[in-house]
Amino acid sequence: MRRTRVTTTFIPITAVVLLAGGCLNDGGSAQAGGAGNGNTGKTVEIMTGMTGDLLNAVKVSLEPYAKEQGITIKWSPSDNFSQLIVTRVQGNNLPDIALFPQPGIMKDLAAKGRLAPLDDVLDMPALKNSMANGTLDAGSQDGKLYGLMVSMNVKSLVFYPKQAFESAGYTAPKSIPELLALSDKIRSEGKTPWCLGIESGPATGWPATDWLEELVLKYGGTTQYDDWTQHKIKFDSPLVRQAAGTFEKIAFTDGNVVGGRKSIASNNFGTAGNPMFRNPPGCFMYKMGNFVAAKGGFPDDVLADIDNRVGVFGFPPATAGGDNPVEGGGDLAGLFSKDNEAAKKILQYMSTKDFGAAGAKGGVWMSPHKDFDVSNYPTKTVRDIAQIAYTSTALAFDGSDAMPGAVGSGTFWKGMTSWISGQQNLGQSLKAIDDSWPSN
Missing domain, CATH: 3.40.190.10 (Periplasmic binding protein-like II)
Structure with a gap:
């Protein structure tokens, strides 16, 4: 686990209360207005609960590609991610991409039509062959993929x-x-x-x-x-x-x-x-x-x-x-509009088995792809941990x-x-x- 449990359990309580209280009862579609919907520009906002070394590992892995594509990443990290994402959805002030630390809120947003399905955005056959067992299931709702795991942690x-x-x-x-x-x-x-x-x-x-x-x-x-x-x-x-x-x-x-x-x-x-x-x-x-x-x-x-x-x-x-x-978790990338071409490019790159090669060298980020080149991990200990997840029969969230x-x-x-x-x-x-x- 990358974060202490205090930050990954207290925060969702408020978010669950907000969801249960009807904050998302507008039933908006994935194309309904907001900063992240229908954005065809070259700035992509990524909202995340990641901080510190883990966030830096994702940045060094993603930003060179984004620069090559002429895309600017606007990072919006928050220690209060789970509450803030609900508030922003309620106000139709959406990021382009959100990295959800647990699947619960992501699935609630998907069920309410606020996230775009990724099945037509990503190479699903390749992902099914590449991703560790259970990681695609964690981001799926009603038979469609709404959350792509881009970072994995292992607890077993x-x-x-x-x-x-x-x-x-x-x-x-x-x-x-x-x-x-x-x-x-x-x-x-x-x-x-x-x-x-x-x-x-x-x-x-x-x-x-x-x-x-x-x-x-x-x-x-x-x-x-x-x-x-x-x-x-x-x-x-x-x-x-x-x-x-x-x-x-x-x-x-x-x-x-x-x-x-x-x-x-x-x-x-x-x-x-x-x-x-x-x-x-x-x-x-x-x-x-x-x-x-x-x-x-x-x-x-x-x-x-x-x-x-x-x-x-x-x-x-x-x-x-x-x-x-194995029990574990990770961060699931969700897209707020299927028409957002720049954000789709970012997600497509993050879905590849080679994504994270630079960030993995710090030892705090782990790929959910079982065919990831484990030589990118800095120590045998981290490589052994990754292989425990890659060879498991399934990964189950906390x-x-x-x-x-x-x-x-x-x-x-x-x-x-x-x-x-x-x-x-x-x-x-x-x-x-x-x-x-x-x-x-």
């Missing part, structure tokens, strides 16, 4: 202290039972298998939701996972209880986690993995998104020698050789981001924290989350 990752892990003879598990067996083996040797922390200020609990989402996805596959995020499958269900049971074996077993169960809720997620890099390691596995392998994640001295100090494997499937989806805000960044966070800290038992937490689900 387990990091480990490379030299110590390999010297001990440990190998990446190929199934969840093998992962549990590895945990038992490490503990039986007097070592601590896992680093784990879910503290994140007012967003405390989100790393725990990632754990549960991961296990629901592995046990249930993408269909049941999607049903769960829509509450067609309840939290208090056999599938979710199975996932929670596996998490409990990992997190609650004495000796399995640095500091024990009592420390998890107060241990900050950003530094929770650092004991891996002690000598000897304080733990041997740490589940987190790919953002920790870039600036601002692991300690600087570790990042400076990451290929020697850090190993990574994909969170394993339920059974060896079985269906193996589940709590797809849930209503009151649940996904509310009762789900709180329920997991209450259960882990022992304030509630599992049944009480699951019931509280189910009861909080909006009735419509």
Whole structure:
């Protein structure tokens, strides 16, 4: 994940409220007025929630092409993207292209006719052969593509202290039972298998939701996972209880986690993995998104020698050789007018497998194209992370981001924290989350 979870979950709540409140009830078509509609000029406004190094990676990849085409890019980054895009659509003040950090609002706008379908704009057969499994589905609505993924992040990752892990003879598990067996083996040797922390200020609990989402996805596959995020499958269900049971074996077993169960809720997620890099390691596995392998994640001295100090494997499937989806996300490019020739050129270029070669060298941007030249990534660690996504059976977007805000960044966070800290038992937490689900 490129951003901290605080910025990618609080913001959509307001946007969802605005959408539900009828801000887009004009039913406008993709050609209805606005800055982005019918624009045949050479300036293209791109609105995005990207900031910092990630935005710079996209800029250095796109701007040389735009200049060649005589197109000027007007960048409109915003930390409050999800609310602002809804406000701008409401006022018919549209950008030419928007890069949506989650599919929910994009699909709402597509359903209301405010985004142009991309099926006739892009080379769909080429994309179907090139894009990682599930990435086109993430941007599709009613059988048409409205959001092209142009940046990918991966969350189904387990990091480990490379030299110590390999010297001990440990190998990446190929199934969840093998992962549990590895945990038992490490503990039986007097070592601590896992680093784990879910503290994140007012967003405390989100790393725990990632754990549960991961296990629901592995046990249930993408269909049941999607049903769960829509509450067609309840939290208090056999599938979710199975996932929670596996998490409990990992997190609650004495000796399995640095500091024990009592420390998890107060241990900050950003530094929770650092004991891996002690000598000897304080733990041997740490589940987190790919953002920790870039600036601002692991300690600087570790990042400076990451290929020697850090190993990574994909969170394993339920059974060896079985269906193996990964949880992740990315930015989806949407077009506000099919008549905007300059914007179409930009999107067509961003859809190619070679887009991002320059930006990838910084290590914070990842291509959703499985045939992207991975030699563009700066380290073996980043290349390994990319291959985990490229070889998966599907990429599923973060589940709590797809849930209503009151649940996904509310009762789900709180329920997991209450259960882990022992304030509630599992049944009480699951019931509280189910009861909080909006009735419509």
